[in-house]
Amino acid sequence: MRYLPDAKQMKTADSFTINELKIPSLELMERAARACVNHIKDWKINLNKICVLCGSGNNGGDGFAIARMFAWEGYDVTAVLVGNRDHCTPETAHQIEQLKNTGAQFKEQFEQEAFESEPYTLIIDAIFGVGLCREVGGRYAQIIECVNQSDAVRMSVDIPSGICATTGNVLGTAVRADYTVTIQETKVGLVLDPGRSYAGICVSEDIGIVSLPLERDEETACTLEGSDYAALLPKRNADSNKGTYGKLLMITGSKGMSGAAYLGSLAAYRTGTGLVQIYTAKENRVILQSQIPEAIITTYEKYDVNELHRLIDWADVVAIGSGLGTKKTARKILKETLAYTKKPCVIDADGLNILSEHMDYLCGADCEHFIFTPHMKEFERISGLKIAEVKKDRIAALRTFVKEYDVTCVLKDSRTTIAKPRERVAVNLSGCAAMAKAGSGDVLAGIIASYLAQGLSEWEAALLGVYIHGRAGEIIEKEQGAYSLLARELAQKAGTAMTIQEEN
Numbered sequence: 330m331r332y333l334p335d336a337k338q339m340k341t342a343d344s345f346t347i348n349e350l351k352i353p354s355l356e357l358m359e360r361a362a363r364a365c366v367n368h369i370k371d372w373k374i375n376l377n378k379i380c381v382l383c384g385s386g387n388n389g390g391d392g393f394a395i396a397r398m399f400a401w402e403g404y405d406v407t408a409v410l411v412g413n414r415d416h417c418t419p420e421t422a423h424q425i426e427q428l429k430n431t432g433a434q435f436k437e438q439f440e441q442e443a444f445e446s447e448p449y450t451l452i453i454d455a456i457f458g459v460g461l462c463r464e465v466g467g468r469y470a471q472i473i474e475c476v477n478q479s480d481a482v483r484m485s486v487d488i489p490s491g492i493c494a495t496t497g498n499v500l501g502t503a504v505r506a507d508y509t510v511t512i513q514e515t516k517v518g519l520v521l522d523p524g525r526s527y528a529g530i531c532v533s534e535d536i537g538i539v540s541l542p543l544e545r546d547e548e549t550a551c552t553l554e555g556s557d558y559a560a561l562l563p564k565r566n567a568d569s570n571k572g573t574y575g576k577l578l579m580i581t582g583s584k585g586m587s588g589a590a591y592l593g594s595l596a597a598y599r600t601g602t603g604l605v606q607i608y609t610a611k612e613n614r615v616i617l618q619s620q621i622p623e624a625i626i627t628t629y630e631k632y633d634v635n636e637l638h639r640l641i642d643w644a645d646v647v648a649i650g651s652g653l654g655t656k657k658t659a660r661k662i663l664k665e666t667l668a669y670t671k672k673p674c675v676i677d678a679d680g681l682n683i684l685s686e687h688m689d690y691l692c693g694a695d696c697e698h699f700i701f702t703p704h705m706k707e708f709e710r711i712s713g714l715k716i717a718e719v720k721k722d723r724i725a726a727l728r729t730f731v732k733e734y735d736v737t738c739v740l741k742d743s744r745t746t747i748a749k750p751r752e753r754v755a756v757n758l759s760g761c762a763a764m765a766k767a768g769s770g771d772v773l774a775g776i777i778a779s780y781l782a783q784g785l786s787e788w789e790a791a792l793l794g795v796y797i798h799g800r801a802g803e804i805i806e807k808e809q810g811a812y813s814l815l816a817r818e819l820a821q822k823a824g825t826a827m828t829i830q831e832e833n
């Protein structure tokens with residue numbers, strides 16, 4: 330597991346290391362700068378003419394130290410203070426002093442004409458780091474625009490200036506970096522979009538800042554690593570039969586929407602479930618029987634409460650909502666399912682759309698065992714927060730939502746975030762744009778339900794499901810390119826994605 334701290338959490342870890350472990354701030358700065366220099370050299374960037382743009386905070390201090398190191402080695406380097414000299418931190422003021430007699434050029438002010446006339450091959454952005462605390466405007470915005478218009482390679486120290494380390498949002502404007510060296514832990518704003526795309530190739534470098542404060546703070550987000558996911562994989566025993574791997578009831582599909590039922594059940598079988606029963610509208614029987622003969626098909630024309638209870642009693646796990654529609658029968662089925670089931674239950678798509686108008690269905694329900702899988706629009710509906718509002722700080726919005734309803738929630742997006750009360754918010758790092766196709770979400774609901782059926786907890790199933798879904802997308806993108814993925818291929822490849830994981 331890796332921590333993904335926000336700005337405040339990272340600053341707390343910095344201060345703890347400096348104040349409690351007595352590692353001087355300047356020593357950490359020296360290590361940070363050295364790490365940046367080493368990475369820049371590894372990347373084989375053209376170093377003919379280097380410009381380092383430094384703010385007055387400690388991010389600027391890192392920048393001046395980098396300039397000094399390159400100057401010592403004889404490179405042509407210019408360091409520009411883009412901040413106010415009177416506002417320099419003691420460390421940054423010290424670094425400016427250290428720059429004297431190294432051969433580096435020092436400019437106390439940014440001059441646009443001079444900057445644009447120089448044939449810089451590398452611009453190092455050390456304007457703002459985790460201390461960015463408001464919209465970038467005025468002079469700073471102009472400087473960042475100049476940087477983005479330059480033909481030089483752009484490398485950011487810690488985080489592209491203008492990106493919020495806590496939310497990944499652009500605060501006014503931001504440097505579009507080709508490379509970023511982030512100090513110690515990857516900030517959560519570097520993995521959430523748009524911060525992720527502004528950072529370019531991003532590496533983190535351990536400089537000895539301790540993680541204890543991050544561990545202590547339950548609000549520090551995290552991401553899992555390959556070995557963590559491998560440990561979650563359901564075991565396949567020699568002495569087993571289909572009953573060993575769970576009975577999954579999928580209440581999915583409606584008239585003209587058989588695809589959702591097909592995709593979810595295919596994904597569940599492909600990822601290991603022993604037995605899948607689909608409960609769907611009667612019009613889907615023939616098509617589903619021919620598309621997926623491995624599934625048991627039970628159909629309804631009208632709502633029959635006894636039949637629904639019998640099916641839920643049969644199942645170990647329920648998944649409801651994909652392609653269900655929002656008509657009267659669908660509403661009745663959802664209401665009764667949520668009231669009756671004590672089994673783990675994935676609620677997706679139309680299940681969430683119906684619920685958004687009837688949040689009272691959750692009263693008295695076994696919410697602790699529910700996993701919601703909304704995309705942004707569905708989350709807007711169930712949370713009552715506009716998408717723009719959610720995007721301002723999606724982790725905070727998600728955390729508040731799961732606390733209120735006591736559910737596990739998988740907020741799907743280009744970067745999917747997963748939350749549950751009393752757990753750290755997790756950000757999934759697998760997946761790719763090839764997956765932005767209709768039906769991808771139905772597949773995810775099937776995979777998560779499949780892991781529940783095989784005995785994983787709600788939290789484990791959500792984490793592993795989202796990861797494997799993304800890995801399957803990556804495998805397809807590698808084989809077929811970024812355009813041709815079909816949701817059914819995602820379902821088919823999900824099992825392969827699990828095998829690869831086992832080998833890691």
Ligand SMILES: NC(=O)C1=CN([C@@H]2O[C@H](COP(=O)(O)OP(=O)(O)OC[C@H]3O[C@@H](n4cnc5c(N)ncnc54)[C@H](OP(=O)(O)O)[C@@H]3O)[C@@H](O)[C@H]2O)[C@@H](O)CC1
Pocket residue numbers: 343344353354355357358361384385386387388389391412416418456457458459460461462463464465466469486487488512
């Ligand atoms: N020893 C350590 O602790 C280590 C720290 N390290 C490095 O330090 C970085 C954090 O340093 P930091 O905390 O000094 O903040 P930083 O990002 O430089 O910016 C603060 C300055 O920006 C200004 N400012 C903010 N927003 C603004 C805006 N919109 N528009 C204009 N100005 C704005 C703000 O001004 P003020 O609000 O005071 O007016 C202040 O002057 C971290 O990312 C890492 O690179 C590493 O070397 C490891 C060891």
Ligand SMILES: Nc1ncnc2c1ncn2[C@@H]1O[C@H](COP(=O)(O)OP(=O)(O)O)[C@@H](O)[C@H]1O
Pocket residue numbers: 678703704741742743744745759760761762763764765766767768769770771772773798
């Ligand atoms: N650009 C992207 N990068 C990574 N994953 C993506 C991207 N676009 C979509 N996805 C994933 O694909 C799935 C789409 O789900 P959803 O919007 O519910 O699809 P549908 O309703 O058509 O089944 C989600 O799991 C989402 O995370």
Ligand SMILES: [K+]
Pocket residue numbers: 388454455456457458485486487488489490
């Ligand atoms: K920066």
